[in-house]
Amino acid sequence: MSNSKNLKRFYSNHRKFIFKLEDVNNKNNIGNKAFNLKFLKKKGFHIPKSYVCDFAAFELYKQGNNQILSDLKQELEYYIDENLSYSIRSSANLEDVSAKSFAGQFQTVLNQNGVNNIVESIVEIWNSSAGDKPQAYNKQFSQNTDQIKMGVIIQEMIYPEFSGVVFTRNPLTGLNEIIVESVEGLGDNLVQAGITPERWVYKWGDWIESPKVDESKLKIISKIVSESIKIAKIYGEPVDLEWTYDAKDIYWLQLREITTLRNNKLYSNKLSREFLPGMIKPLIWSVNIPVVNTSWKHIFEELIGSPAKNIDINNLAHPFYYRAYFNMKIMGDIFELLGMPRDLLETLAGIDSEGKDKPSFKPSGRTMYFLPRILLFCLKLNSFSKYIGKFLKSHKKEYDLVNKIDVDILSEEICVEFIHKLFELNTQASYFVIITQLLNSFYSKLVKSKLNKNNIEFGDTGLTLINKRLESTDPRSQISKLNNEFKNLKISEKEDINKIEYEVFLKRYADYKFTRDFKKFILKFGFLRDSGNDFSQPSWSETPQLMLKMVIDYKGPKLKRAYEERFRIVKKYLFKSSYSKMILKRAIKYLDYRQTVTNLYSYGYGLFRMFFLRISDLFVKKGLIKDRDDIFYMTFDEVKKVIENNEEALNVRNRLSKRKIEMIAYRDLQLPEIIYGEVLPKPIDNAKIVNELQGVPTSKGFYIGPVKVVKGIMDMKKIKDGDIIAIPYSDVSWTPLFAKAKAVISESGGILSHCSIVAREYNIPAIVSVIGATFLKDNTLIAVDAFKGKISILKKTYKLEEKEDEIELSTFI
Numbered sequence: 001m002s003n004s005k006n007l008k009r010f011y012s013n014h015r016k017f018i019f020k021l022e023d024v025n026n027k028n029n030i031g032n033k034a035f036n037l038k039f040l041k042k043k044g045f046h047i048p049k050s051y052v053c054d055f056a057a058f059e060l061y062k063q064g065n066n067q068i069l070s071d072l073k074q075e076l077e078y079y080i081d082e083n084l085s086y087s088i089r090s091s092a093n094l095e096d097v098s099a100k101s102f103a104g105q106f107q108t109v110l111n112q113n114g115v116n117n118i119v120e121s122i123v124e125i126w127n128s129s130a131g132d133k134p135q136a137y138n139k140q141f142s143q144n145t146d147q148i149k150m151g152v153i154i155q156e157m158i159y160p161e162f163s164g165v166v167f168t169r170n171p172l173t174g175l176n177e178i179i180v181e182s183v184e185g186l187g188d189n190l191v192q193a194g195i196t197p198e199r200w201v202y203k204w205g206d207w208i209e210s211p212k213v214d215e216s217k218l219k220i221i222s223k224i225v226s227e228s229i230k231i232a233k234i235y236g237e238p239v240d241l242e243w244t245y246d247a248k249d250i251y252w253l254q255l256r257e258i259t260t261l262r263n264n265k266l267y268s269n270k271l272s273r274e275f276l277p278g279m280i281k282p283l284i285w286s287v288n289i290p291v292v293n294t295s296w297k298h299i300f301e302e303l304i305g306s307p308a309k310n311i312d313i314n315n316l317a318h319p320f321y322y323r324a325y326f327n328m329k330i331m332g333d334i335f336e337l338l339g340m341p342r343d344l345l346e347t348l349a350g351i352d353s354e355g356k357d358k359p360s361f362k363p364s365g366r367t368m369y370f371l372p373r374i375l376l377f378c379l380k381l382n383s384f385s386k387y388i389g390k391f392l393k394s395h396k397k398e399y400d401l402v403n404k405i406d407v408d409i410l411s412e413e414i415c416v417e418f419i420h421k422l423f424e425l426n427t428q429a430s431y432f433v434i435i436t437q438l439l440n441s442f443y444s445k446l447v448k449s450k451l452n453k454n455n456i457e458f459g460d461t462g463l464t465l466i467n468k469r470l471e472s473t474d475p476r477s478q479i480s481k482l483n484n485e486f487k488n489l490k491i492s493e494k495e496d497i498n499k500i501e502y503e504v505f506l507k508r509y510a511d512y513k514f515t516r517d518f519k520k521f522i523l524k525f526g527f528l529r530d531s532g533n534d535f536s537q538p539s540w541s542e543t544p545q546l547m548l549k550m551v552i553d554y555k556g557p558k559l560k561r562a563y564e565e566r567f568r569i570v571k572k573y574l575f576k577s578s579y580s581k582m583i584l585k586r587a588i589k590y591l592d593y594r595q596t597v598t599n600l601y602s603y604g605y606g607l608f609r610m611f612f613l614r615i616s617d618l619f620v621k622k623g624l625i626k627d628r629d630d631i632f633y634m635t636f637d638e639v640k641k642v643i644e645n646n647e648e649a650l651n652v653r654n655r656l657s658k659r660k661i662e663m664i665a666y667r668d669l670q671l672p673e674i675i676y677g678e679v680l681p682k683p684i685d686n687a688k689i690v691n692e693l694q695g696v697p698t699s700k701g702f703y704i705g706p707v708k709v710v711k712g713i714m715d716m717k718k719i720k721d722g723d724i725i726a727i728p729y730s731d732v733s734w735t736p737l738f739a740k741a742k743a744v745i746s747e748s749g750g751i752l753s754h755c756s757i758v759a760r761e762y763n764i765p766a767i768v769s770v771i772g773a774t775f776l777k778d779n780t781l782i783a784v785d786a787f788k789g790k791i792s793i794l795k796k797t798y799k800l801e802e803k804e805d806e807i808e809l810s811t812f813i
Contacts, residue, residue: 007078017057017068018075018154021050029054031091031151036255043234045227047252051079052091053152058126069119076115076154084156085111088121091151092129106150108188111157122152158251160244162217163187164197165752166228167258169238171760172700173676174264176343176359177203178225181750187242187253195729196769197750199696200225205357220245231255240752260760266332266345267318267325267675276317276324279663281536282656285324286635287608288533289317291423295431302377304337304370320680321666339366381439388593391432392600398425399604407614412643415611419636422608429601440594443587450580473595475525482521483554485514498552502545522547525599532602535609536632615639624649625656633659676700681785688798693770693791695745698756701765703743704783704794709774710737724784726773730755738762743784745791747773767791 019030022042027035034052041047053072060068080086090106107128109121129148164182169175181197201209202225210218224243227250232239238261242254276288293313300308311330318325332345341359367374380387402418402425410418486494489512497505509515526541540547575584616631624646625631631639633656641648669683681702707724710716716737719725724743730753738744738758742765746755749768759766765786776782776793783792 010075010078014071014075015056016075017053017072018079019052019054020079021047021052024052024054028093029056029151031055031093031095031149032256033089033095033254034091034151034153037153037252039235040231040252040255043231045231045252046249048156048158050153050155053122053154055093055149055151057122058129058150058152061123061126069123072119072122073115076118080115080118080154082114085113086118087153087155087157088112088118088125089153089155090125090128091153093149093151110186110188118154122154125152126150155253158244158246158253160185160187161247163242163244163253164224165240165242165750166224167238167240167751168228168232169258169261171240171258171260171751172697174261174266175203175346177201177208178228179751180221180224181752182221187244196748199750204359220250224250227252242752264329265677266328267320267678268328268673269323269325269671270673272317272324272326276533277531278534279322279667280319280324280534281322281632281663282635282659283612283632283639284534284536285319286637287423287535289314291426291605292430292434293317294427295434298431299434300334302380303373304334305373307337308334318678320675321669321671322663323671325675337366338370339364339368381435384435384439385589385593388432388436388597391429392596395425395429395600395604399600399607402604402607407610410611410614412615412618415615416640416643419608419611422604422611426601426605426608429597429604432597433601436590436593436597440587440590443583443590446583447587450575450583473592473599475521475528478521478525479551479554482514482517482551485517486552489514494552497548502548505548518548518551521551527603527606528599529602529606532598532605535606535612536629539606539609612639615643619649622646625653630656630660633663676787681783681787684783684792684794688795689792690795691793693745693772693793695767695770695773695789695791696750697766697786697789698749698751698753698768699744699759699764699766699786701743701763701786702784703765704781705742706779707745707776707782708778709776711774713737718778724782726770726776727755728774729753730758738764743786745770745773745784747771 021034021038024030024034024038030052034050037047037050041050057068057072088109090108092106095106107125109124112118112121129150162182162184163186164180165187166181167179170177170179178201180200180202182200183195183197198211198213199209200207200211200221213221224245228239228241231241231252235255235257238258239255240258241252244251244253275292280288290313293316296316297308297311297313300311316327316330318327328345332342335344336342340362343359347359402422405418407415486497489497493509497509500508506515506519522541522544527539529535529537529539531537575581612631613628616625616628619625619631619642620628624642630653634642634652638648638652638655642652666683671680677700679702684704703724705722705724707726708715708719709726710719711728713736719737719740721740722742723740724745725737725741727737727744727746729746729748730737730744735754735758738755741762744755744759744764744766746753746766746768747770749755751768753768756766756768765784767784767786767789770791773791781794781796781798783794785792
């Protein structure tokens with residue numbers, strides 16, 4: 001190689017096209033791939049010695065300047081070592097950008113010696129930019145109107161023991177888990193050849209997936225993981241990185257932002273099933289979500305101010321098969337605003353790991369920004385009991401006034417006015433429900449923490465049983481007393497009450513204390529129902545026969561006395577300081593508040609029922625709907641539209657009929673606790689499944705259709721729109737196959753296989769490492785579930801029109 005003086009003399013008479021990576025300052029001249037390599041080198045990470053040929057040389061070549069090739073050869077003489085081999089890679093202006101990756105669309109040439117071969121390889125890469133594949137890709141995915149500009153990376157070859165890719169986040173789910181895939185030899189085998197890589201998954205300091213390898217290799221993979229975490233942290237975004245290991249050192253070959261995470265959504269029912277358990281009818285959803293989520297938004301506004309004003313309350317939750325799931329992505333956004341780890345949402349969603357690096361609630365500098373608001377909020381919570389007292393008094397009065405309304409004389413329009421009034425009252429009440437539940441949980445945990453430190457187990461049940469304040473507000477206490485009264489009746493009387501109808505019971509035993517007390521019980525707790533959030537269900541006062549049976553058969557806890565005695569001892573010896581006494585007092589008090597506030601909310605929320613049923617009765621009378629309960633399968637907006645225009649009833653009737661059928665069909669469906677994205681596969685009856693294959697999902701989605709086995713580009717002619725393609729592996733030249741396919745399954749490959757990359761960018765499901773994929777017969781109907789990595793082979797009798805990619809719940813959102 002010539003010395004620096006000769007090189008300087010050369011540049012005095014020639015334009016510069018070749019740059020050392022560290023000398024480049026503008027990615028607009030060399031492309032993102034080369035600029036990201038410079039970033040790695042600048043930050044101290046090990047990369048092969050690299051040079052880059054800028055866009056200017058490519059532009060001159062496109063213009064037909066023949067001198068450029070001669071100039072390049074002369075210039076490269078000053079950089080290239082004739083004794084070394086080089087890899088020649090593309091670095092286009094549209095390549096490895098955040099929107100789309102252009103992975104595999106341009107040429108790569110390996111093992112090139114000498115200046116002449118390197119220049120020929122550069123020309124080959126330049127020419128590949130004008131090929132049909134990248135041009136079609138740009139039109140299909142990037143929709144970038146810019147012309148392709150091509151830089152070229154010239155990189156010393158590394159001859160590896162093994163190579164691979166690492167993703168610092170799961171590109172399918174967005175979860176905080178690091179995925180490493182490795183193959184022997186060159187990493188290009190991951191993309192191009194039909195090789196299934198070894199795969200590791202690392203989460204919070206723990207290997208949750210790992211092949212059997214020797215300890216020395218695991219150490220290298222661990223080092224790759226730790227370095228990739230550092231790179232992603234410095235880069236500021238989740239990344240995927242290509243790496244290689246030559247038995248001595250790890251080299252980083254490529255860095256790009258993971259392009260599939262922009263709109264990833266994560267839903268969980270871990271919390272939502274506590275607030276909205278079971279299946280939820282459309283009317284209940286359309287009432288409950290605005291009521292409850294408006295209160296959550298108000299709490300977020302108190303904590304973080306104006307940023308929370310942009311929260312769409314309708315996006316805080318989503319229904320899957322008529323079950324409620326919380327949108328954890330929005331929770332993660334709020335965590336980030338507060339300066340807390342976004343990954344805490346995974347713990348809240350029910351994703352758990354015992355790893356030593358599990359995220360925890362730790363305040364940061366950003367948290368300090370919101371500290372004044374947080375402190376004000378905490379001060380409010382510290383004296384929240386005074387607000388509860390005012391709330392209970394004012395809202396009980398308001399609810400009682402509404403409850404006294406004679407709905408039988410109301411028009412549909414007046415009913416709607418009262419419903420809007422209840423929206424306002426119940427939104428305020430739900431705020432108090434949420435806060436009292438949070439405070440109850442907080443103080444109870446403090447008490448249990450103190451007890452646990454002294455090796456004493458004392459759960460919520462114990463605190464509930466010994467809490468005297470709950471005796472008047474907890475229906476169980478009243479039921480227990482009534483049950484004791486019933487037991488004291490004569491045997492003949494008990495047998496008689498067990499047999500007779502409720503109305504007969506009231507007349508025959510009118511003078512009995514048990515009867516009078518039971519009527520008082522119904523008067524006090526008759527607003528309760530199986531689910532306090534579902535006013536489509538009848539209240540206890542509407543089903544007194546069932547309530548009488550519940551009282552008769554009641555079996556209360558037998559440990560109350562034992563708990564009381566044990567608690568007296570615990571209280572005497574552990575809760576002696578002023579602070580501990582205060583914590584214990586508040587824990588007991590907020591158990592009572594939780595019950596009292598929830599009872600009042602249930603009372604007020606249940607008042608929706610009588611107004612909607614009045615509207616329903618009027619609809620039935622007009623022939624707009626068939627049955628009284630049909631209104632619960634409509635949304636509130638649909639109810640108002642039918643009131644405004646009765647002709648809307650025909651469309652609504654068709655929708656509610658379908659919803660009723662769906663709710664029966666999905667009644668016993670077991671749903672996952674966590675759902676990624678907004679589309680959940682429709683369940684398939686096991687009786688219609690002949691066999692199942694399993695693989696690794698690499699592009700999420702679900703599709704049912706006929707399969708076509710494709711072993712090469714020559715098979716392209718047999719693919720029709722809507723087919724699923726089954727392949728042994730895929731090459732870049734196979735890209736056109738994906739234009740018609742709706743899903744892909746491959747016998748080999750990994751997360752960076754060409755078929756996986758293209759499937760993610762076509763937004764179609766893909767599953768790789770599927771043993772037996774190409775042994776399927778053409779036109780066999782299969783279901784590809786790329787959430788679970790499962791392929792179901794369906795019976796010939798399965799009708800294709802039975803499939804549904806997306807649940808009909810979209811009709812009431």
